[in-house]
Amino acid sequence: MTGAVQEHDAAALVAAPAEPSTSSRNARWLRELAATVLPGVIAIALVLGIWEAWVEIKDVKPYIVPAPTRVAERFADDPWFFIHEGLKTLEGAMFGFAVGAFVAFGLATIMAQARAFERSIFPLAILVKVTPIVAIAPLLTIWFGFGLMPKVFIAALIVFFPIMVNALVGFRSVNPNALALMQSLAAGRTEVFWRLRAPSALPYLFAAFRVSIPMSVIGAVVAEWFSGDRGLGSVIYVANNNLDMATAFAGVFTLAMIGVILFVATSWLERRVLFWHESTMDVRG
C-alpha cells in the first residue's frame, strides 16, 4: 500500500510542471509501467541479493562463483568491450536466422504445393532436426574456418525446422470459405498463395520466430566456442580457461540482455504486424 502511495507521489512530482491533462496522463502511464515492471525487478533484485549474500557468507572463491557486484564492476570497467563482442554474436545469430528463415519459408512453400514434395522434403528436414548440431560444430572450423560463416551455419540449421513446420501448418490453415471465394473469382494458385495463404500463415510464423530467435543466439554462441575469434562465445570460452569468472559472467549477462532486447523487439513487431489476430488483442478489448 505504501509502495503505491509513494509511486503516486513520485509520479505527481515528476509531472508537476506540465499541464494538468498531460500530468495526469503521465502519472497513469508511470503507474502502469511501475505496476508491470516493478514485480519483475524486485524478484531479480532478490535473487541477486541472495547470491551476493551467499558468496559473502560462504566466502566462495571468485574463480568459482563471482559475486554479482564483482561481475557488475567487470562490466562497468569496459562496457564497450562486451557490447562490441555482443554485436558480433548478434550479427552471426541474425544472419543465421535470416538464412534459416528464408530457406524454411521456401521449402514450406514448395511443400504446400503438393503432398509429393512434402513426402520427399520432410524426412530430410527431420534428419537435420534430430542431428545434434552441436556435435558437428567442431567440424565447422575445418569447413569454414573462423569468423562469421560457422555462426551463420549453425544458427540457420537450428532455426530452420520450427519455422518450416509452422509455415507449412500456416499455409494449410486457411478458412475453406475464403478458398471457395477465391476460387469463385477464378484466382490462380500464386494469387491464392500471396493473398490468402501467406497472410494466414503469419501468426504461425511469429509463434515460430519467438522460439527460434533466442535459439539463433544459442547457435551463434556455440559456434564461437569452437571456431570463433570474436564474439561473446569466445570471450566466455577464453575467460573460462583463465578462471576469470567475472569476465565470463559479464559475458553471460550481456547475452541475457541481448536475449531480452530481441524478445521485446519480436513482441513489438508481432503486435504491429498481427494487430488483426486474436493472439495480439487486448483482453479488455
Place this chain on the structure above:
Amino acid sequence: MSNDAHIVIEGVDMVYAASSRPLTALSSFDLTLRRGEFVSIIGPSGCGKSTLLRIVGGLQSPTRGRVLIDGRPPREAQREKQIGFVFQDPTLLPWRNVIENVRLPLQVNKRPRGAAGRPFSARPEHRPELVEGVLVGRADADDTSLGGRRGSPRTADPDALVDLVGLEPFRRYYPHQLSGGMQQRVAIARSLVTSPQLLLMDEPFGALDEITRTSMRFELLRVWRSTAEGACTVIFVTHSIAEAVLLADRVIVMTPQPGRIAADIAIDLPRPRPEEIELEPRFLEYTKRLRDLLRQGAPSVRPELVEGREGSVR
C-alpha cells in the same frame, strides 16, 4: 426481356463416394431460373442445398448433369467474375479493412482493361435499369452511379457500395472491430462489387441474432434493388420459412436424401416489400403452405426444428 432463361440446371446428380455406402446429395435435379429472379431454396439440413450452390457456382462438378449460366459452364462465368458468393460466415480477410475487403474481388484475377469486353449480350440492355435502380433505391444518392466512376463498365464503385450497406463511417475499420451483422454487410458489398449476374447466398443470415437477421433481410432487398434488380439473379439458401417468403419471387422446397425438389412455389407479393408485409394474410398463407410442405415432404424431419429457427410464427 426478363423471361429468358438465365440459369439452367439439368439432371444434376451429386454422389459422394463414402467409405461404407455412397451418399446421394442430389438426384436428377432440374431447375431453370429467369434473369433477375430471386429464388429461395428451403429444406432441412443435409438436403443438398449447399452442394447445389457449390455446383452452380462452379466450385465443384456434379457427378452427372450440367449447369449453364447464359448457356455457358460456371467456370467461364467465374472467369468473367459473374458470380458473387456470400457464405454463412462473413469470410472477410482479417488483415484487410472494410474497403480493402470490398475491393478484393476487383484485385483478384485482374485482366487487362477492356480485354474482357462485354461477355453477355444482356448487359448493355440492363444498364439503364441499373442506374435507375440506384436512384430509386437511395433517396440521398448524389453521384452514386454504382456503374462506376472508375470508367470500367463491369464493376461497381467499392466506396459507393460501402455507403450503400450503411458502413461509410467504418470504411477503415478491421473485421475484428465490427459486429457480426456489420461483417455480413461487408460480405454483401464485396459480393456485389464485380456487378455479378448471379448472386449465391448460403444461409447468409444464419449466424446472426434474430433482431439483426430481420433488419438484414430488408437491407439485402434494398441493396439488391438499388444495385442490380432485373440484372442479378439470386439463389438464396435458408432454413427460415419467413425469410424465404419475404425475399423471394419463388421458393423451392427440397427434401433430403437424396436432395430433390418437393415444391416450386411462386411468391406473388408486390415489391418493394415493407416490413408490415409479414402480417398480411397472403404472407401468412405462404408460410403456412410451406410449413405443411416441409412437414409432408420429410416426415423424418421434425418440423418444429425448421420453425424453431424462426422463433414464433407470426
